[in-house]
Amino acid sequence: MRFKKIFQNNEKWVSEKLSIDPDYFKKLSCGQNPEFLYIGCSDSRVTAEEMMGVNPGEVFVHRNIANIVSSTDSNLNAVVQFAVQHLKIKHIIVCGHYECGGVKSSMNPGDLGQLNSWLQSIRDVYRLHQNTLDKITNQREKFDKLVELNVVEQCINIAKIDHVQRQWYKTGFPTIHGWVFNIRTGKIIDLELNMDVVFADIRSIYDLKPHKKRTKPFGN
Numbered sequence: 409m410r411f412k413k414i415f416q417n418n419e420k421w422v423s424e425k426l427s428i429d430p431d432y433f434k435k436l437s438c439g440q441n442p443e444f445l446y447i448g449c450s451d452s453r454v455t456a457e458e459m460m461g462v463n464p465g466e467v468f469v470h471r472n473i474a475n476i477v478s479s480t481d482s483n484l485n486a487v488v489q490f491a492v493q494h495l496k497i498k499h500i501i502v503c504g505h506y507e508c509g510g511v512k513s514s515m516n517p518g519d520l521g522q523l524n525s526w527l528q529s530i531r532d533v534y535r536l537h538q539n540t541l542d543k544i545t546n547q548r549e550k551f552d553k554l555v556e557l558n559v560v561e562q563c564i565n566i567a568k569i570d571h572v573q574r575q576w577y578k579t580g581f582p583t584i585h586g587w588v589f590n591i592r593t594g595k596i597i598d599l600e601l602n603m604d605v606v607f608a609d610i611r612s613i614y615d616l617k618p619h620k621k622r623t624k625p626f627g628n
């Protein structure tokens with residue numbers, strides 16, 4: 409696509425929006441009230457809003473290579489804090505996708521330069537589930553499984569975040585969802601994680617307020 413085409417597209421988009429509602433941008437500029445925080449991969453093929461069929465203002469979005477939730481990532485932490493504390497979002501979605509380049513690179517040992525440290529957490533996911541993964545002989549199935557396991561692990565990482573836990577104790581929200589975008593069919597797969605069960609297993613390690621009772625379950 410030509411660079412200039414983007415501005416032509418933009419003009420067209422603006423006129424389309426205004427033809428439906430002359431106050432569209434006036435309303436948009438007044439503020440946002442999204443219910444969802446979406447954390448997905450930077451992959452150009454996985455566009456959060458388009459595949460979810462949502463409008464501007466409906467989803468708060470954070471994207472990075474291979475949808476990683478890292479406790480030392482100040483960008484991610486700021487996004488999560490803002491989303492739960494100020495926007496009071498109800499759902500956090502971690503969405504991976506099949507054929508993810510970041511996950512694929514992590515499947516085999518090798519020096520990836522700057523990406524080494526970023527992708528190390530996916531290698532850690534592999535190590536955690538090595539018994540399961542090494543049993544899968546079909547390479548594509550193994551790749552798909554690692555994509556799924558990475559999503560689960562990143563959902564667990566969301567549950568470890570202090571801002572998320574504080575909000576849980578206060579309101580019972582947000583609910584955490586693990587998704588995989590099947591890039592071969594276009595469908596979103598809900599891994600249907602029950603975070604209540606998942607977190608119960610690790611609560612003795614990661615619960616930041618072990619003596620407080622939650623108002624509602626973490627999960628579905």
Ligand code: CO
Nearest residue numbers: 449451508509
């Ligand atoms: Co990806």
